Amino acid sequence: MGLFSSIKDKVVGTPKPLLTEAHIKSALSVVMDPDLHQDIVTLGFVRAVTINGSSVSLEVNLTTPACPVKEQLKSQVEDILKALPGVSDVTVTMTATTRAPQVSAAAATNPSLQHVKNIIAVASGKGGVGKSTTAVNLAFALAKAGSKVGLLDADVYGPSVPRMVRITKPAHDAGPNVIVPPESDGVKVLSAGMFSQPGEATILRGPMAGNVVKQFLTQVQWGELDYLIIDYPPGTGDIQLTISQTAPVTGAVIVTTPQEVSLIDVRKAISMFKTLKVPVLGVIETMSYFVCDGCDKKHEIFRSGGGERLAREYGVAFLGGIPLDPRVVIGGDEGTVQVQSLPDSPAAKAYSGAAGAVAQQLSILNSVDSGALNQFVLEWKH
Ligand SMILES: Nc1ncnc2c1ncn2[C@@H]1O[C@H](COP(=O)(O)OP(=O)(O)O)[C@@H](O)[C@H]1O
Numbered sequence: 380m381g382l383f384s385s386i387k388d389k390v391v392g393t394p395k396p397l398l399t400e401a402h403i404k405s406a407l408s409v410v411m412d413p414d415l416h417q418d419i420v421t422l423g424f425v426r427a428v429t430i431n432g433s434s435v436s437l438e439v440n441l442t443t444p445a446c447p448v449k450e451q452l453k454s455q456v457e458d459i460l461k462a463l464p465g466v467s468d469v470t471v472t473m474t475a476t477t478r479a480p481q482v483s484a485a486a487a488t489n490p491s492l493q494h495v496k497n498i499i500a501v502a503s504g505k506g507g508v509g510k511s512t513t514a515v516n517l518a519f520a521l522a523k524a525g526s527k528v529g530l531l532d533a534d535v536y537g538p539s540v541p542r543m544v545r546i547t548k549p550a551h552d553a554g555p556n557v558i559v560p561p562e563s564d565g566v567k568v569l570s571a572g573m574f575s576q577p578g579e580a581t582i583l584r585g586p587m588a589g590n591v592v593k594q595f596l597t598q599v600q601w602g603e604l605d606y607l608i609i610d611y612p613p614g615t616g617d618i619q620l621t622i623s624q625t626a627p628v629t630g631a632v633i634v635t636t637p638q639e640v641s642l643i644d645v646r647k648a649i650s651m652f653k654t655l656k657v658p659v660l661g662v663i664e665t666m667s668y669f670v671c672d673g674c675d676k677k678h679e680i681f682r683s684g685g686g687e688r689l690a691r692e693y694g695v696a697f698l699g700g701i702p703l704d705p706r707v708v709i710g711g712d713e714g715t716v717q718v719q720s721l722p723d724s725p726a727a728k729a730y731s732g733a734a735g736a737v738a739q740q741l742s743i744l745n746s747v748d749s750g751a752l753n754q755f756v757l758e759w760k761h
């Protein structure tokens with residue numbers, strides 16, 4: 380090396396400051412992840428740095444493909460690299476490895492969920508608030524961002540997910556008492572409604588219903604998933620308890636309408652998760668406002684700001700407000716999901732924004748140092 384560089388010095392004259400990986404990483408150490416409050420180099424996000432003459436390419440590996448600040452981080456990194464002396468070409472590839480909480484004992488002993496990184500409960504105080512529509516759109520928005528997603532309809536008394544999605548790949552058996560869930564455009568979907576004829580009432584008594592949900596969590600090959608979204612039955616009851624006893628639920632999303640906010644039911648749902656030691660990721664307010672044709676004004680039909688107030692009161696994030704959109708109803712009845720069929724509509728954008736916010740809250744939760752997390756897992760088991 381010494382000999383080579385001294386010969387090289389003689390041939391090319393005084394060498395220019397050499398562009399090295401360390402040089403690049405030090406320049407990028409000013410880029411902060413706004414949620415994790417650390418720089419992207421310390422967080423280990425900067426990978427695969429390749430320097431070829433004046434061309435630099437690297438990868439920024441985030442904690443979720445649905446990261447809401449992905450584009451912002453990408454252009455910040457590009458700008459810094461382009462400003463470095465001796466750099467002319469810059470290629471920044473944004474990738475993601477979804478973070479998971481430290482695997483709890485329950486997941487390790489339950490093969491169905493062994494490779495499921497995050498389980499998200501979508502819950503509400505009462506029915507008819509748009510919970511299932513939210514669960515479905517969150518699932519498809521996360522999948523669209525590049526995540527592996529499953530959707531479990533645990534609302535066994537009023538399953539609505541089969542009506543809302545179009546199955547594109549049928550279920551099949553993977554051995555005795557193990558089924559591979561059907562898929563809807565890459566999202567693995569399972570619902571009690573798939574086991575009865577459409578329109579037929581679901582006649583399930585409490586213990587039976589609990590068993591059905593238990594089977595969904597123990598005898599289904601969910602495979603590798605970044606997110607398993609569970610559409611909970613409304614309110615607080617045995618099924619919710621059964622799910623928490625069977626699956627290590629990572630966090631809960633509370634869905635409410637502006638009218639429901641002040642009601643006792645939604646508060647009960649929040650305190651149920653507190654009792655079950657499931658962190659509440661935040662609140663989504665549905666049917667928040669109406670955007671009419673021809674004007675961009677948000678008409679707040681019901682009292683506004685309730686979801687945000689509720690989130691503040693409980694010290695959790697407000698994950699977004701979803702507008703009232705008649706096309707959501709039509710889509711729900713026809714098996715099309717708004718974030719897929721009308722991605723540019725205000726409702727689809729709001730659902731995608733909320734999905735990003737959910738993923739962001741999970742990344743924050745999962746980045747909690749392992750000491751604190753250990754404590755959480757231990758608490759959860761009791
Ligand atoms: N953002 C929305 N705009 C208009 N209608 C909606 C919206 N979200 C849900 N709905 C409609 O409200 C009804 C109840 O929604 P659903 O998701 O089934 O509620 P839940 O699961 O809470 O009972 C459905 O007819 C659905 O299409």
Ligand SMILES: [Mg+2]
Pocket residue numbers: 507510511512534537539
């Ligand atoms: Mg529902």
